Amino acid sequence: MGTLYIVGYSGVGKSMIGRLIASRKELKFLDTNKVIVEKENKSIDDIVIEKGEGYFASLEKDVLKNNITPGMIVSVGANAPKDEEVRKIIKRSGKVIYLRATAESIYKNLIETHKKRPYLKNNFTVLTIENKLKEMRPFYEELANYIVDIDNKNVDTLFKEALAIYNYDNKIKYHIYIK
Numbered sequence: 001m002g003t004l005y006i007v008g009y010s011g012v013g014k015s016m017i018g019r020l021i022a023s024r025k026e027l028k029f030l031d032t033n034k035v036i037v038e039k040e041n042k043s044i045d046d047i048v049i050e051k052g053e054g055y056f057a058s059l060e061k062d063v064l065k066n067n068i069t070p071g072m073i074v075s076v077g078a079n080a081p082k083d084e085e086v087r088k089i090i091k092r093s094g095k096v097i098y099l100r101a102t103a104e105s106i107y108k109n110l111i112e113t114h115k116k117r118p119y120l121k122n123n124f125t126v127l128t129i130e131n132k133l134k135e136m137r138p139f140y141e142e143l144a145n146y147i148v149d150i151d152n153k154n155v156d157t158l159f160k161e162a163l164a165i166y167n168y169d170n171k172i173k174y175h176i177y178i179k
Contacts, residue, residue: 003094011109012099014075020159028072032063081139098144103130105151
């Protein structure tokens with residue numbers, strides 16, 4: 001069984017859905033951003049401000065190179081897929097669910113937490129998010145084995161859809177009942 005990676009823009013629920021699948025399937029879960037924050041003992045914002053986006057990107061790559069084992073669930077930082085080597089690591093070691101959303105949905109999801117995100121902190125608009133999505137969408141789509149649209153769905157529905165993909169990909173018999 002390979003690794004299941006979850007990619008998408010900030011605020012789409014990568015970590016939440018990843019944790020839920022890992023918990024249900026009793027698998028190890030890894031959030032690349034959380035690993036970096038713990039290793040550096042600094043917030044993502046502080047790391048980017050002090051050492052730059054390039055340094056942060058190198059940390060993301062190191063996490064993927066050194067911490068991934070087959071059969072785990074991994075939430076990948078929103079910008080990590082821009083790096084070609086990161087995409088190669090992901091493609092050769094597992095499958096990818098891309099949690100796709102509109103800029104409007106992401107804006108609503110991040111309204112409470114955008115100040116903790118370095119690239120949105122001082123310019124939090126739907127247009128800013130849309131521009132970033134235009135930049136990142138080709139990378140997410142290149143990696144995607146499966147796409148789950150998150151717009152207008154609750155967590156339970158997203159979890160069921162992602163779990164169905166996990167089960168299908170791993171040839172696990174399952175039954176999903178959506179009311």
